[in-house]
Amino acid sequence: MPHGKTVEHFGKDDKPMTNDDVDAPPRRNNRYLLMRHGHSEANARGIIISTPARGLAHYGLSRQGQDQLAALLAEWPAPAPTRILYSDFLRTRDTAERVAGHFGLHPQAEPRLRERHFGILEGQPDSRYGEVWAQDARDPAHRLHGVESVEWVAARMRAVIDALEARCRDETILLVGHGDPLQILLTSLEGRPLGEHRDRPPLAPASLTALVCVEHASRTRLRPRR
Numbered sequence: 144m145p146h147g148k149t150v151e152h153f154g155k156d157d158k159p160m161t162n163d164d165v166d167a168p169p170r171r172n173n174r175y176l177l178m179r180h181g182h183s184e185a186n187a188r189g190i191i192i193s194t195p196a197r198g199l200a201h202y203g204l205s206r207q208g209q210d211q212l213a214a215l216l217a218e219w220p221a222p223a224p225t226r227i228l229y230s231d232f233l234r235t236r237d238t239a240e241r242v243a244g245h246f247g248l249h250p251q252a253e254p255r256l257r258e259r260h261f262g263i264l265e266g267q268p269d270s271r272y273g274e275v276w277a278q279d280a281r282d283p284a285h286r287l288h289g290v291e292s293v294e295w296v297a298a299r300m301r302a303v304i305d306a307l308e309a310r311c312r313d314e315t316i317l318l319v320g321h322g323d324p325l326q327i328l329l330t331s332l333e334g335r336p337l338g339e340h341r342d343r344p345p346l347a348p349a350s351l352t353a354l355v356c357v358e359h360a361s362r363t364r365l366r367p368r369r
């Protein structure tokens with residue numbers, strides 16, 4: 144399959160979008176859209192919020208994140224989801240509920256989509272991600288600072304896809320999650336070494352990535368055409 148920038152007509156209203164990456168994927172029963180939550184209060188404060196104790200009830204979308212969601216929903220650059228699963232952290236729940244409301248769906252909480260647990264770095268400045276990511280590149284099984292290993296994150300994220308493949312057919316399923324877990328999932332699905340997950344361009348808040356799909360043999364980062 145070719146690599147490079149292409150334009151593909153993709154979506155219920157046939158809006159063209161760019162895709163920066165085209166890979167040969169396995170055939171799947173469903174189409175998947177991966178979404179990072181909108182900009183959050185934790186992102187705004189530059190801190191790591193990775194534990195259910197804090198993340199389930201606090202640190203929802205910032206004003207910037209709410210605006211990102213409104214803009215995305217005004218010009219949704221993908222097929223309409225038929226099912227939405229989300230990490231039950233507040234920032235992802237809020238994101239999922241806004242998308243679900245727009246499409247008239249009832250989103251389902253899926254704890255396996257939660258943020259990677261960053262151990263003793265919880266509440267620390269997000270500048271500390273770098274030391275974990277550096278160690279990830281050396282050893283995807285490491286638990287430096289008590290963080291959840293890349294291997295564990297990959298396993299629980301892959302399990303979500305596997306379960307959906309087993310029970311759903313021909314659906315467009317939106318998974319709303321967090322930066323590291325989604326990057327790790329993509330790296331795993333591409334069959335690349337898990338330690339390379341931060342070699343991918345970072346997924347921006349409120350970004351949408353299509354993981355293809357029955358009809359379309361490509362993996363596509365989606366953007367409305369400006």
Ligand SMILES: O=C(O)[C@H](O)COP(=O)(O)O
Pocket residue numbers: 179180183186258259272320321322323324
């Ligand atoms: O990838 C990252 O920078 C962190 O996982 C951020 O987590 P978040 O997506 O919950 O902000």
